[in-house]
Amino acid sequence: MNVLVLDDEKEIADLVELYLKNENYTIYKCYTSEEAIKYINTVKLDFAILDVMVKRKNGFEICKYIRDKNLTFPIIMLTAKIEDKDKITGLTIGADDYITKPFNPLELVARVKAAARRYTKYNDKSEEEKIYIDGLEISKEKHKCLLYDKEIILTPIEFDILLYLANNRGNVVSSEELFEKVWKEKYLDNNNTVMVHIRRIREKLKEDTRKPKYIKTVWGVGYKIE
């Protein structure tokens, strides 16, 4: 696990490093926020421990910087202040936990572990969810689609369309909605792009043209899977 440690008090940073190395973590230790930013942009971090009071950019700013980059790993803030106001601020801008100095290093280790556990638990993809529709099986994780246990090779867009329809089983989805969800763009002129893709999916699913089993067209509205 790659852990960023930022504290301009050398002793504190070294202490944290010592204890976390003992847990077999890889530590990226820095005494300035500039170094921290460098690591944030070059290393695939899994955790950050940030001191609130650092020269120039403080810990809160670094925390915000991390979150603004859409990085979601846990962050623990360290501070000498005991004021509750800071605590609230720290947490609201995206930190996961907050420890006041002086702290028991073991407590820090325990909190790091706890936060890491929560995070991996939440992000664990091991429980892959599959969607079953009659003879059709869609596995988002494996990006796979089986028709009566035989793999159907779908292109990325085809897969996304089928997945969206399957996720909204029973509901009619308009071409416009499909387009905006799959392409993540605004649906402007009504081209028949979606329709062509639907056509290909049906073909690959060996649908009866006249009476499709999976993707049904709802006239004047859109498509749906029952």
Next chain:
Amino acid sequence: MNVLVLDDEKEIADLVELYLKNENYTIYKCYTSEEAIKYINTVKLDFAILDVMVKRKNGFEICKYIRDKNLTFPIIMLTAKIEDKDKITGLTIGADDYITKPFNPLELVARVKAAARRYTKYNDKSEEEKIYIDGLEISKEKHKCLLYDKEIILTPIEFDILLYLANNRGNVVSSEELFEKVWKEKYLDNNNTVMVHIRRIREKLKEDTRKPKYIKTVWGVGYKIE
């Protein structure tokens, strides 16, 4: 992990318990050798920390008792004595490590972990297990790869990529994920580094360019080994 802790000095036993509980271990704490023997016979232990100086049966005897029962989990001995003679005796009759009092609890924790690691590493077959994929055999332990019993020389990065794909057999792995797992760095601009390595691995595995047997490309998503 179930840890037996035996010390007739209540404070020491409690201290050890406290620190080890923090590591998420289950502690079977006892102040007498009789209790210890009871646990040895009823609980599936993974580790023991024994004080040498205990009334009636001492730690050495308990250690011998454990080994005589053909139990192989690690044992750490604690003692107030500083004599080397004891150290030797303790180790020869089957203890794995030896700590003199007073000790730093963190050092104890570190030694427990180290001993546990050595033990599981030695006993855990899964770590040195090989991965077999059709005619391909990957040995993580030996960092070797055999194709129909003929060694294929892979560079470190090539090996890591192949291993990661093999470990995630059946799942599609994106170039980005591969890069971050193998290089342990952030994937920034989409260079084709991963692709070139995949190309070289395929070449060494004598893959049919048009229809690879092992590493398949999933268009728009990534690579996978079935």
Next chain:
DNA sequence: TAAAATCTTAAATTTTTCTTACATTTTCCT
């Protein structure tokens, strides 16, 4: 049956991946 909506098809376009050659870095060996 006529208009509207959807389907089908094939060709044009775009995107993604592959290949190759070469540049750079690291490692190994005197």
Next chain:
DNA sequence: AGGAAAATGTAAGAAAAATTTAAGATTTTA
């Protein structure tokens, strides 16, 4: 330390696959 060999990275054009476009055919609905 210095040079050779191996490993790794980069870049550009080729190839393959996916996607879009467009135009005519078909189906549905009123």
